[in-house]
Amino acid sequence: DGQLVESGGKLVQPGGSLRLSCVVSQFSVYINYMAWVRQPPGKGLEWVAVFYSGDRTFYGESVKGRFTISRDTSKNTVFLQMNGLRVEDTAMYYCARVSDFLFDPWGQGTLVTVSS
């Protein structure tokens, strides 16, 4: 089914930058669509960035212009570059494969905390 392992989350100050990684095994990030979905503490799910058909990318309104999703097919890895971080970006960030408007499978998540 596939395994996804996220990393890179940590405590960062407001205005800072961070790059998250998602190493994928058992399926290719080249031919599959991939997404980052976040979950603020005690709150629900929100997709933030999607790598979709024909190399199209989509971003949630709250992160547009600050976050960038990319991939390295040689390493079968998806990245999320986060710039201009805000306190409200504090969340668990999950990587997931996207298929037919659903997310499956998911990784275990990596925690990003934005605080001074």
Add this chain to the structure above:
Amino acid sequence: QSALTQPASVSGSPGQSISISCTGSSSDIGTYDYVSWYQQLPGKGPTLIIYEVSRRTSGISHRFSGSKSANTASLTISGLQPEDEGDYYCSSYTTSTPFDVVFGGGTKLSVL
């Protein structure tokens, strides 16, 4: 971003049946059959359990079932077990957002 409405919490006793509703609009649930349900157990990442309204993913118990009527989808769990306790999220294809998927706000299931 939550355009789908779920109850904040539901509860039930072991062995009982419960249902979780997910209400959208004609831009999503009312028109399209791409409704999914995710289970998130305490301290874990989400797991897909139902897709395309009523299809169970491999390995998911027959106690979990999905349905849809008009603009509302429902997840029913029969024979409730303590290990079912967790959060449940619905999602749907939608024409309302740049990327065609929207989540519900989530429902916390407590097994008393």
